[in-house]
Amino acid sequence: MQKEKYGTILVIDDNEAILTALRYCLSGTFQRVLTMTAPDNVLKKLSQEEVSLVLLDMNFSLGVNNGQDGLFWLRAIRKHHPELPIVLITAYADVSLAVRGLKSGASDFITKPWDNDELVRKLKDVLDAQNDLATLDEVEAEHIQRAIDRCHGNVKLAAEQLGITRQTLYNKMKKLEV
Amino acid sequence: MQKEKYGTILVIDDNEAILTALRYCLSGTFQRVLTMTAPDNVLKKLSQEEVSLVLLDMNFSLGVNNGQDGLFWLRAIRKHHPELPIVLITAYADVSLAVRGLKSGASDFITKPWDNDELVRKLKDVLDAQNDLATLDEVEAEHIQRAIDRCHGNVKLAAEQLGITRQTLYNKMKKLEV
DNA sequence: CAAAAAGTGTCCATTTTTTAGACACTATGC
């Protein structure tokens, strides 16, 4: 099952001119480019359409440009679609906003004006990066490693925090080669 | 086991004046404030000392201020101490650098000049945030959610990718209320 | 310092979960 093009992208920006520019710029890379001028109905849209990536502008409330709206919708989308990658885009190169966006689960943070080639490359990177899903055992092993690391090797404490018995943790450590 | 102060912080910055300022600013919050003027021996240092947080400057190569050095050391430290939180600090409010830093696992990104109170608050947040560790069931549930989401509800495929049988996935979904 | 407390590593028997395989049924595609 080879992929030729990068599925459907949903672009949300309140500026029609920007949407037009992005539609043009992205149509070469994505099978479909959906656009919305307001994020209000994005959850409905996402339940109807099969979207593989969202490009979300950060500023919608007129005159309020601190990105609160964008952060709100980012979190709302992620809550219902934790696997859907979301790339943020904003006119204001605000480090603090970028940090909060990424901490809230955004895949990347782009500033306007953007370079078309770079934008496409970054979007491709995001989709390429999310390709393989870890096995349950791998996630388990990783988390166990974390727990033991954090408990400075105290197996009993680690087991408690993991919500399993000490013996089970021994078993898993052996089986998962942690 | 109550914590009164926030353990040991290791500050790495090539500017002695900044180290002095930070030592003063952080000594009220941390039990110990260790400092280094170059990151070259940081891994040795970390194997000798029990550090709970690293504050890492991004620019060390004279005249080269793109943060490559900082990113390199960030990744080097995280590779050997995946549980150790690292906060980046830089004189250049560079969004792209912040994005790469966070993607490489930094806990936060601070720009100079900093506000002492805000710095301390952010460092505390980082340490507070990493306090409670998710149980194995929680991580499992989260990852299962991810898998099913990514497989667009195809249970059989999700189970395969998770490395478990379809029936087990049904069991877990019921038990974990996914 | 020595007693108390906490942690280790390894048993056990019992309960729970996972497994492979099967089943009738329902979408989906060619």
Added chain:
DNA sequence: GCATAGTGTCTAAAAAATGGACACTTTTTG
């Protein structure tokens, strides 16, 4: 319309997790 793929549910057998126990070592602390 026939084939393929997925669903939801069921077995019996295999595997893993559980609470409890044990002798022993390390850490804390009065």
